[in-house]
Amino acid sequence: MPKAAVAAAAVAGPSNAFATMMSSAAENQAWKEAEADFHGKSGSGSGGKGGQRGGGKRERRKAPFFKVMQGMPIAVDAFRYGKIPGVTAYLLTHAHADHYTNLSASWKNGPIYCSEATANLIKHMLRVDPKWVHPLPLDVPTVLPNTGGVEVTLIEANHCPGSTLFLFDGLQTVNAGDSEFHSSWVGSSKRFRYLHCGDFRASPRHAEHPAVKGKRLDLVYLDTTYLDPKYCFPPQKMVIDACAALAKRIVMGVNDVNAQEQVRPKLSSMNGWFKKPASMIDGKGKGKEVAREKGRTLVVVGTYKVGKERVVRAIAESLSSKIYCQGAQRAIVKCQDDPELQSMITSDPLEASVHMVPLGIIQVDRMETYLGTFKGAFTKLVGFRPTGWTYTPPAGVDLNPSIAQIISRDQARTFTSASLQPARGSTAKITLYGVPYSEHSSFFELTSFALSIEWVKMIATVNVGSESSRAKMQKWFEKWDGERKRKSVVIVPRTPDYW
Ligand SMILES: [Zn+2]
Structure with missing residues (x-):
């Protein structure tokens, strides 16, 4: 024209x-x-x-x-x-x-x-x-x-x-x-x-x-x-809270009150599975004192260079742990105008039971290698892979809903730690969770x-x-x-x- x-x-x-x-x-x-x-x-x-x-x-x-x-x-x-x-x-x-x-x-x-x-x-x-x-x-x-x-x-x-x-x-x-x-x-x-x-x-x-x-x-x-109506992942806050509660339950043996009803049948086996150092159960253990203990679980959370830090932060807060990441990533965190997050970061991997790594390496084989580098300090690893892209809607979801349906459907939805299931390929030592965490609107x-x-x-x-x-x-x-x-x-x- x-x-x-x-x-x-x-x-x-x-x-x-x-x-x-x-x-x-x-x-x-x-x-x-x-x-x-x-x-x-x-x-x-x-x-x-x-x-x-x-x-x-x-x-x-x-x-x-x-x-x-x-x-x-x-x-x-x-x-x-x-x-x-x-x-x-x-x-x-x-x-x-x-x-x-x-x-x-x-x-x-x-x-x-x-x-x-x-x-x-x-x-x-x-x-x-x-x-x-x-x-x-x-x-x-x-x-x-x-x-x-x-x-x-x-x-x-x-x-x-x-x-x-x-x-x-x-x-x-x-x-x-x-x-x-x-x-x-x-x-x-x-x-x-x-x-x-x-x-x-x-x-x-x-x-x-x-x-x-x-x-x-x-x-x-x-x-x-x-x-597109197929993208119906849960509210970010619910997902973050669920990850923090699950990490706490696994590492410290503390139950997530919200999810308790749903997970009760599995709980006893979970408690038997993960070893709980005494200082972690009472929740007072912090920093190096806890970090040097044997038989600990390492929590590894994937992030982008810039982005997806909220899951790692919430997990570290729930475990009263510092966050370790590599030098290049520490420099990026420093740019972010977030003194609180910066104060949680450490350059000593053994001082933190929560590590922040590039999202792409949260895979069983890569995590086995990663855990191996801290032999003696950590014996098990739980990995979280926050991504919105892989989320598949539950079966039977109407993909051409009316607006009223969209609203009532999504507002009725909840997400707790019980909604998180170990990913296929997880082993006795390495348990990975895909997390429907998105930094774009559903x-x-x-x-x-x-x-x-x-x-x-x-x-x-x-x-x-x-x-x-x-x-x-x-x-x-x-x-x-x-x-x-x-x-x-x-x-x-x-x-x-x-x-
Ligand atoms: Zn972006």
């Missing part, structure tokens, strides 16, 4: 809320352009350094429309495209590789704005020149320089350390970026509010945030990683979030590579919108942390 036609489509039918932002025809066109990037047809093909082609013409890869905030000179998580036309502020939601692709020591395309922890992490891990890195405070609206006065508020994302949502509030002043779509609101006096979710695990706290609650959000750039949480905030239009940012996937997600956006308008469903959060 020629530019003029796209612009005309964007303003057609001003009474239609969708049309005020971007008509569906214009959006389809913009997605078509974006596909060229996903399939490597535009610019650099397979992503040469700094968004440049490896040899020859050095053509820059084009940024898809949703990487640049509509009508604003602001790009989010868009470092792989090099210098994007018209963009004066590059924002980073969090320090995960798929969001900072191509950001490196040689970055020189403009100022980078992010949270304090993310700023520390990219300076440390990527050696980005500090002169480009501008940490912003959480929860306080801050004007971004050279953006026509756009204010941004950083909101904790409930994803990984340092991760944030961005709430933008301002005028549309420029059609920046590579897209053919040009907003007709540029130059108007209408203020726009966009919520960019980066990667997040939606919680009632997001909907209740003063920058969000009761505010009309013209565009929501949504983390649609799990926007389908139910996305639904709850969408029904709890005031939005005009959702734009998916994940799983957008194919038209059929986008169409499926669009159906849910429409379902949510219809449900919101009918107001027939009210979602009451179970706690401030989860719906």
